[in-house]
Amino acid sequence: MDKKEILKEFSSDPDRYYKVKLFEEQGFVRKSCLKCKRFFWTLDSGRELCPDDADDTYSFIGDPPTAKRFDYTQAWKEVESFFVKNGHTSVSRYPVVCRWRDDLYFTIASIVDFQRIMGSKVVFEFPANPLVVPQTCLRFKDLENVGVTGRHFSSFCMIGQHSIPNSQGYWKDKCVDLDFRLLTNQFGIKKEEVVFVEDVWAGGGSFGSSLEYFVRGLELGNAVFTEFQGELGKHTTLDQKIIDMGAGLERFAWITMGTPTAYDCCFGPITNHLFEKIGIDSDSERLRKYFTAIAKNLEIHEDLIDVRRHAANSAGLTQDQINRIITPLEGMYLIEDHLRTLIFAITDGALPSNVGGGYNLRMMLRRINGTMDRLNLKLDIDELVDMHIDYLKDTYPELDAKRQDVKTILKLESERYVESKTRMGKMAGRLKEKGRAPTVDELITLYESDGITPEYLKEIDVISEIPSSFYAKLSDLHQSDKKKDVEQLPLENIPETEMLFYKDDPMEFDAKVLKVFDKSVVLDRTSFYARGGGQEPDHGTIAGAKVIDVNKHGGVIIHEIEGQTPKEGSTVSCKVDVTRRANITKNHTSTHILNSSARGILGSWIWQHSAFKEADHARLDITHHSSLTDQQVQDIENVANDIVAKDMSVTIENYDRGTAEQKYGFKIYQGGVVPVKSVRIVSIEDFDVEACGGTHVKKTKDVELIKIIKTKRIQDGVVRLEFVSGPTAREYVKQQEIEQLKKVEESVQKELKDKQREEERQKAKEKIPALLEQITTLSNTGVIDEIEINVNSIKSCFTNSKQYDEFFHMNFGKKLVKANPNSVYVGVFQSGPTIRVVVYSGDEASKSKNAGNIAKSVAEILGGAGGGDVKFAQGGGKDTSKMDEAIAKAKSMILG
Numbered sequence: 001m002d003k004k005e006i007l008k009e010f011s012s013d014p015d016r017y018y019k020v021k022l023f024e025e026q027g028f029v030r031k032s033c034l035k036c037k038r039f040f041w042t043l044d045s046g047r048e049l050c051p052d053d054a055d056d057t058y059s060f061i062g063d064p065p066t067a068k069r070f071d072y073t074q075a076w077k078e079v080e081s082f083f084v085k086n087g088h089t090s091v092s093r094y095p096v097v098c099r100w101r102d103d104l105y106f107t108i109a110s111i112v113d114f115q116r117i118m119g120s121k122v123v124f125e126f127p128a129n130p131l132v133v134p135q136t137c138l139r140f141k142d143l144e145n146v147g148v149t150g151r152h153f154s155s156f157c158m159i160g161q162h163s164i165p166n167s168q169g170y171w172k173d174k175c176v177d178l179d180f181r182l183l184t185n186q187f188g189i190k191k192e193e194v195v196f197v198e199d200v201w202a203g204g205g206s207f208g209s210s211l212e213y214f215v216r217g218l219e220l221g222n223a224v225f226t227e228f229q230g231e232l233g234k235h236t237t238l239d240q241k242i243i244d245m246g247a248g249l250e251r252f253a254w255i256t257m258g259t260p261t262a263y264d265c266c267f268g269p270i271t272n273h274l275f276e277k278i279g280i281d282s283d284s285e286r287l288r289k290y291f292t293a294i295a296k297n298l299e300i301h302e303d304l305i306d307v308r309r310h311a312a313n314s315a316g317l318t319q320d321q322i323n324r325i326i327t328p329l330e331g332m333y334l335i336e337d338h339l340r341t342l343i344f345a346i347t348d349g350a351l352p353s354n355v356g357g358g359y360n361l362r363m364m365l366r367r368i369n370g371t372m373d374r375l376n377l378k379l380d381i382d383e384l385v386d387m388h389i390d391y392l393k394d395t396y397p398e399l400d401a402k403r404q405d406v407k408t409i410l411k412l413e414s415e416r417y418v419e420s421k422t423r424m425g426k427m428a429g430r431l432k433e434k435g436r437a438p439t440v441d442e443l444i445t446l447y448e449s450d451g452i453t454p455e456y457l458k459e460i461d462v463i464s465e466i467p468s469s470f471y472a473k474l475s476d477l478h479q480s481d482k483k484k485d486v487e488q489l490p491l492e493n494i495p496e497t498e499m500l501f502y503k504d505d506p507m508e509f510d511a512k513v514l515k516v517f518d519k520s521v522v523l524d525r526t527s528f529y530a531r532g533g534g535q536e537p538d539h540g541t542i543a544g545a546k547v548i549d550v551n552k553h554g555g556v557i558i559h560e561i562e563g564q565t566p567k568e569g570s571t572v573s574c575k576v577d578v579t580r581r582a583n584i585t586k587n588h589t590s591t592h593i594l595n596s597s598a599r600g601i602l603g604s605w606i607w608q609h610s611a612f613k614e615a616d617h618a619r620l621d622i623t624h625h626s627s628l629t630d631q632q633v634q635d636i637e638n639v640a641n642d643i644v645a646k647d648m649s650v651t652i653e654n655y656d657r658g659t660a661e662q663k664y665g666f667k668i669y670q671g672g673v674v675p676v677k678s679v680r681i682v683s684i685e686d687f688d689v690e691a692c693g694g695t696h697v698k699k700t701k702d703v704e705l706i707k708i709i710k711t712k713r714i715q716d717g718v719v720r721l722e723f724v725s726g727p728t729a730r731e732y733v734k735q736q737e738i739e740q741l742k743k744v745e746e747s748v749q750k751e752l753k754d755k756q757r758e759e760e761r762q763k764a765k766e767k768i769p770a771l772l773e774q775i776t777t778l779s780n781t782g783v784i785d786e787i788e789i790n791v792n793s794i795k796s797c798f799t800n801s802k803q804y805d806e807f808f809h810m811n812f813g814k815k816l817v818k819a820n821p822n823s824v825y826v827g828v829f830q831s832g833p834t835i836r837v838v839v840y841s842g843d844e845a846s847k848s849k850n851a852g853n854i855a856k857s858v859a860e861i862l863g864g865a866g867g868g869d870v871k872f873a874q875g876g877g878k879d880t881s882k883m884d885e886a887i888a889k890a891k892s893m894i895l896g
Contacts, residue, residue, distance in 0.1 A: 006200045006232055010209050011039050017209040018198050021173045022180055026191065041196040041211075051195050057217025058295040062288040064258030065215060066188045072157075072266040073395050075253040076134050079159055082186040086178060088161070089128030093135050093396065095348035096155070097357070099669040100661070105357030106345075110135035110160025111244040116657065117675060122204045124242055125658045130163035130170065134249065134395060136344050140360045143367070143471035147334030148308065149298060150261030150291040154364060155341035157249035159221070165241050175223050175243050179213055187256060189215055205229055206238060215255055217295075221247030260287035263333040267340065268391030270384060274332045278377060280325060290315035290326065304468045331371040335379070338364040340388050342410065347402040349607050351623055352413045353717030354448075362413065363453070363474070369417045370455035381414065382407050405604045412625055417451075424452050431462050440467045444474055489553055490517050496555030498525035501538075501695060502680075507576045513566050521559045521566065526550075527576050530557050533671050534611035535588055535694040539580055543572040580615045585695040586726035587618035589650060589684075590640070590706045592696075594721060595670060596688040597639040598622050601632060608670040609718050613694070616728050624719040628711045636721075640706045647701040648685045655679050664689050705729040757805065764808040768815065776819050794845050795820055796894045800828040800887055806836065813840035817871070824849050826890040828858070828883060835862045835883055836876040839890070846870040854893050858886045 010017040014030060018041075022028070028041040033050035040050045051057060070078055080090050094113040098104040101117060110133055114124050135158045145152035161178070163169035176196070183189045197212045201224040208227040212219050223245040228235040250266045257265040264271060293311035301307045312322055342352075345361055352362035372379055385407055393400040427450055431438060438446065438457070446452040454466040494515055500506060511523035521542055528538040530552040537550035545563035552558070566572045591611050599606035602624055609621040628636075660668060660679040668681065668691040682692040684700060697703060707729040710722040724732050767785070774784050775797060781790050786801035797816065804812075809827030816825050821842035828837050837858045841851040851873040852866075859866030859875030861882050866875015 002232075003200055003202050006202060006207055007198070009232060010200055011198055014039065014198070018211065020176045020211075022177045023196075026180075028196070039198040041198075043192045043194075047195070050197055051214035051217045051219070052299055054217060058292045060216040060218060060255055060258050061260060061292045061295075062258055062284070064256055065190065065193050066256045068188045068256055070187075070253055070256045072249065072253045072268065073391065075256065076157070076159075076249055076395055078186055079182065079247075079249070079252065080132060080134070082182050083130075083132040083161065083178070088130045088132045091127055091131050091133040093133060095666050096136050096138050096344045097348045097350045099666045100673060102673040106138040106350075106360075107135065108137050108139055109244075110137070110158040110246055111162065111242075113160070114162065117673065118677070119675070122206075124164070124240060126162060126164060127658055127662055129166070129168045130161070130243075133160040133162070135160050136396075138341060138345065138360075140363075141472045143364070144304060144466055144468055146337050147263070147330045147332075148304065149294055150263065151251070151254070151295065153250060153262075153266075153337055153341075155337070155344055159245075159247040159249050159252070161221075161223075161243070161245035161247070163243040165243070169243070171241070171243065172223075172225055175225075175245060176211060179221060179223060179245065179247075183213070183215065183220070187252070189255070201226065201244075207232075207235075208241075218251055218255055219248075220251050220255065221245060260284065260291045261333065263336060267336045268387070270336055270387040270391070271332075273384075273387060274336065274379075277379065278328050278332055278375070280328050280332070286315055286317065286321075287325075287329075290317060302468075305465050328375055331375045331377070334371055335368050335384070336388075338368050339381070339384055340392075343385060343388055343392075343399060343406050344396075346406045346409050346605065347399050349605055349623070351409065351605050351625055351717045353625075353715075354451075355716055355718075358717050359474075363447070363471075365410065365413050366417055366451070366453045367455055369414055370453050370459065374455065374459040381410055385410065402604055408603065409605065409625065420451055424450065424456060425460075427452060428457060428460055428462055431457070432460070437463045440470055440473060443467065443470055447474065489520075489558070491515065491522070491553060491556050494522055494556055495524070497523065497557040499557065500525055500527040501529045507578050507581070509574050510571055511574055513568050513570050513572055516565050516568050519560055519562070519565065521561055522556060523559065523572075523574070526557050526559070526574070528557065528559055528574070529581070529584075529695055533692060533694050534591075535613045536584060536615070538576050538584075540574065540576040542566065542574050543570075581695065583615040583726055583728065584613050585697055586703045587613040587615075587724075588692075588694045589696045589700070590703050590723065590725040591618060591620050592670075592682065592684060592688050592690055592692070593640045593643050593700065593703070593706065594620050594636065594708075594723060595622065595690075596684075597636045597643065598624075598721070600639060601635045602628075611671065616724070618723055618725070620721045620723065621714065621718050622721065623717055625717060626719075627713045628719055628721075633708050633711055633721075637706065637708050643684065643687055644700045644703045644706060647699050648687060650696050650698055650700065651683050652696065653681050653683070655681055660691065705733070707732050760803070760805065761807045764804065765811070768808070768812050771812065772815055772819055775816065790891075790895055792895070793822075794849060794894065795823040796891075797823070797825045798828075798887055798891060799826075800883055802830070804829060806831060806838070809838040813838060814872075816840065817842035817845070821845065824851075824854075824894050826854065826858075826887070826894070828887055828890075830880065830883075831876070834864070834876045834878055835880055835886070837862070837866060837874060837886065837890075839868070839873045841871050843871070849894055854890055857893060858890050861886045861889055 023041055028043055029045055030039060030041050032039050033053055034048045035053040036050060038050045084090050094107060096107050098107045113135060114126050115122050116125050136155055137158045138155050140154060142152050143154060146154050165171035180194060183194055184191045193215050195214045199210045199212055201208060201210050206226050206229045208225040210222055210224040212222045226242040226244055227238060229238050230236055250262045253265045254262040259265045290311050293314035294307060297307040297310045342361060342365060350361060351358050352365055389399045389403050443454050454470055457463045458466060505527055509527055511525045513521060514524055515522035528547060528550045530550045531537040532552055540547045542559060542561055543566045545561040547559050548562050549560035591613060595608050605623060607623045609623050612619045657677055657679045660681055668689060670690045671692055674691045679691045680693055681689060682696055683689045704726045706723060706725045708721055708723045712720050714720045771785060775789055778789055779791060787797050787799040790796045813825035813827060817823055817840045822844040823842050824845050825840040837855055839851040839855045841849050850870045852868045852870060855866035855868055855873035855875045859877050862877025863879035864875060864877025867873055
């Protein structure tokens with residue numbers, strides 16, 4: 001949708017789209033900017049330029065337009081107080097991890113809190129009307145600007161003022177009046193300072209007019225009036241119009257404080273702490289000039305490098321001053337900002353990783369670590385976390401509860417960064433040798449493949465500057481795209497199936513056949529559970545034919561059968577496989593139990609990533625940073641079986657989605673987004689509460705037993721638990737006991753064999769001196785103790801006697817050829833499934849009888865391979881039937 005076309009259309013009829021009562025009552029006049037032609041409303045009849053182009057842009061830096069001064073948390077109290085006083089409900093922030101939308105990883109705007117996807121439509125569900133919310137939002141496309149521009153943040157608080165124009169809510173006139181009074185009455189800004197700029201908003205198939213409000217060139221908020229849907233010219237009015245006013249809390253604090261940057265008044269005591277730690281020589285007047293110039297140049301120059309250069313010139317900064325003041329300041333602001341973002345994200349259950357939304361979190365932590373290295377800062381991250389949370393906890397009390405979890409994750413990730421630095425250094429060194437700077441795409445590959453940040457490359461002079469497009473391009477690569485194509489099936493005019501598995505759930509029932517196509521059958525009612533939420537479908541019979549698969553298409557259940565298909569219109573008898581259903585049901589309830597057990601043992605960051613429940617096995621994938629230890633696995637299993645033993649009640653209730661979210665929070669979305677208005681909540685008393693469409697037992701004791709049979713880390717940040725429950729778990733335990741007994745028996749047998757072998761070895765050891773004496777003194781051919789001796793020009797010994805093992809052959813052969821350099825020894829013996837051959841050839845004998853050649857030839861007969869040098873060689877093969885032939889081959893090669 002072309003926003004320029006919409007704006008042109010709307011601006012041609014300002015009375016319809018933009019004029020509000022306030023403008024008439026206060027005497028606002030509509031102007032067109034002489035420079036950019038945008039329309040704006042002002043009380044200053046002499047004003048000719050819009051806020052972006054006027055000379056007073058960012059003039060509040062060093063000269064705030066208010067008598068009152070409010071920092072970040074105080075500013076929110078002022079905003080909240082005003083709106084509550086004017087009939088709004090104050091709603092707590094929603095998580096920054098957007099669990100209720102499967103097309104977003106993170107919450108990017110306050111209105112997202114109340115958007116729900118229903119089919120292909122976005123609907124709005126407000127917990128109150130009107131409302132105000134201090135929503136923390138995460139955005140990563142401008143990371144290179146964070147800490148540099150004075151006003152870009154990776155996370156920021158969007159003050160959301162939202163209303164549906166009905167008997168409780170309001171529309172444009174009241175919205176603009178409230179926003180104007182917020183600025184003038186509550187914050188004490190003179191009304192002549194306020195300028196409204198005409199704009200439009202479009203997205204998700206809907207659009208509407210908007211009024212942005214500015215004070216001295218700083219956009220404080222934007223009131224969007226979402227009113228239409230469709231294409232311009234063919235559009236219709238929405239059934240549910242929405243006011244979506246978003247204002248930046250950081251900017252409200254900044255406008256009253258007038259500090260050089262918004263960072264200076266939005267992070268609390270941590271800023272002064274870092275000033276002292278880093279020892280920055282701050283000059284407020286010079287900084288005011290520099291950051292004012294930065295703000296103005298951002299609208300002029302596209303490249304951030306140019307913006308900084310022009311700002312430095314405007315402020316009269318030398319390169320030395322940039323190095324001593326600006327560079328450390330930028331690093332300090334970056335650390336403050338990124339750390340605050342990580343605190344919110346980890347508190348809400350996100351983990352730094354190399355996949356999905358976790359990618360951005362790891363990137364930010366590595367930027368923190370890289371900045372500390374580059375500036376040689378020895379900072380205590382735990383201390384900084386405490387300072388952030390202590391400052392924010394009155395507004396966001398949930399941060400305090402997760403304080404230790406945040407520290408745990410940050411410490412682990414920082415240690416991984418340190419471990420990777422040696423490898424990074426070697427790779428970066430090779431890049432430096434190439435003599436050219438990597439391209440943006442090459443930098444992205446380096447980061448994705450090897451975790452090498454551009455900050456690190458800048459630190460060691462591989463690159464002079466970080467390309468301004470780097471983080472935007474990297475962020476684009478990791479945006480969620482989970483839309484699936486919907487299969488088209490011949491289901492026109494077929495009513496939704498009555499789902500008996502959500503009612504009395506009979507295992508035998510009669511139903512009418514509504515549709516038959518291919519091997520698929522649609523009934524008017526069914527107890528066959530359809531595949532969904534990781535739960536595999538029921539099996540059974542329909543009219544005697546096997547049901548082998550069941551799927552849900554919209555509200556219609558489709559049964560795939562094997563055998564004779566019934567006729568459309570007929571009534572058929574149906575039976576569900578009761579045993580299969582019972583086992584899958586036990587596994588599903590076990591999944592819920594294990595998920596909460598893992599969270600209790602490991603940490604609050606544990607969420608269900610995915611799950612699978614079949615009749616004889618199941619798996620649960622959880623979000624966790626490391627592989628599990630044996631002790632952790634045992635602890636999780638113990639907690640799970642304690643819950644089973646307590647025989648807790650498993651209850652199922654249906655709630656309106658908004659009610660469920662407000663009552664239980666967003667942890668209900670363990671299994672993903674629920675795309676329906678009515679949410680089915682499965683509760684295991686106060687131990688676990690989840691939105692779930694699966695089948696469950698009535699009491700936890702019905703699960704009988706849970707056994708985790710295997711765990712593995714399947715990707716960065718995700719660990720898989722494979723488990724069984726019920727009869728399968730009991731069978732598993734029985735098999736384990738049998739295996740254990742077998743192992744004990746094998747251990748005993750091995751011990752006996754080892755003892756026997758040691759005894760035989762000792763006997764052989766004792767026997768070797770006597771045998772050596774007999775054989776070395778023997779002057780004719782013969783057999784001594786199953787060793788065949790041939791005496792001619794070379795004395796040769798052969799044996800394949802079972803009484804001799806590897807120890808004997810190695811020791812006897814070695815000593816024989818040492819005692820008689822003109823001798824050859826060949827020993828053939830069985831070692832497990834393999835026939836082994838050992839060949840020794842003395843110093844004199846080896847001149848004509850090569851041990852390596854003999855071993856190789858003998859081993860080939862045995863079906864294997866061998867080799868060595870002229871004096872010693874060995875080999876073997878698995879053909880036990882060729883042992884005699886192998887000895888014969890050795891004899892022929894030695895005796896001729």
